[in-house]
Amino acid sequence: MNYWQYSFRPLGQEQREVFVAQLSMIGFEGFEEAGDTLHAFIPEQDLNEAALNELLSEGLEVSRKLIPPTNWNAEWEKDFEPVIVHDFASIRAHFHAPIPNVQHEVIITPKMSFGTGHHATTFMMIDYMRSIDLNNKTVLDFGTGTGVLAILAEKLGAKEIVAIDNDDWSIDNAKENIEVNACKKIELLKADSLHLGRTFDVILANINKNVLLVNMTGIRQHLQDGGVVIMSGLLSGDRKDIEAAVVKEMLKVDDQKDRQNWIALQISGKP
Template structure:
């Protein structure tokens, strides 16, 4: 089995995954900050991912091994679980079923877990939630399962949209209650989810530089005083996000740490 080992960071991970898939990888997983890409044959890789190491490893059913070690993730009132482990969801927990594409989008990453925990601490009954950088749709789906009237997931990657929609269907979210679109906050968002273009809650799992760039858009898309939940922030870049929120007059800024990652919550300007 030919495996390419590439150290990665949250900032570069998605771009590296796309490049490895395009180069012919047959499977991808992440272990302790290292992307493992499975190939049938060694191939020339583009510069951004060319500093890894090729290794010949013993043949194994890597997907079966991955599934065997995957466990449910408890995040506040929600338990994120693959379809074959729904029987392990504790009584009283809200199950969020995600068919994992290896380790990505499963809820095991600290950033996803912290964001779901933050959502579960809110009373979302009847509210509209905007999920920026939705990916597999975990946060938007979690919001609807926690009582939100509707959720909109936005992502610049068109490949994520059908995946998020399928995940919503797996979780029994009624059509139209969770909507996923390709786009950015600077583009027109579907009017039927928020007629006045503002939302009651905004959650975004992006890296710090994007939070800095989008802070003004966050303020524009949140109702006055609405909760903001930001994650995907390396602790070393936390001041960049805090300065951006101060610049836009967000209030009640709090920070939670989990290892090298931080989650920031705040309230939109009144």
């Protein structure tokens, strides 16, 4: 299918991070940074020009061109770099050489995911995972995407993982990555919301503010007493609204990590 490539400039680093999050919410699927310019890609049939115009600020230069059907995997492979979280974990594609001196390695091929924009949230989620005990725990990965967090949870000793997402592409991609990493304890489900009828020791949710707010009651209902929630996909200014929803559900924000204008939160349930 055809894609629109929109180019926006000038944008500083902080402006780009905010703009990527906003564009993601109206259907843009990929982003590339080039100096003070952000290139953003959206399927031709998904473009909502009215929604886009609401995001544009005065002084922002905008141009676009129509991109014919493209091998996005090849485009992604040209620029993708492994994600390395201290000496704890690395996330690499199959075409990268193994990363030395890390405790855990996850191999993924996120089809149709190219460019930058999400590494900061993934980094913080993984950084939190190294500090919580997942051994013999039950884990829910809400919004699994490529399956990376579910895969890492199994490598960290979780006894049972349920990974859910709401689109077919993510389910297919996660299934492939789960198989590549030889995981045996992950149940993959397609779902739009949380209605699983059970609870978990740990809930991982790397999504975005709006989805988290809508599903906060479901998150609480699926959390064991004394359990832990790690969530990200949040901009620095999102904490106030998220924390209000957390408190309303009788949960508590225990800790926050910050990276490149994104935040991740560690949340606890009742003891």
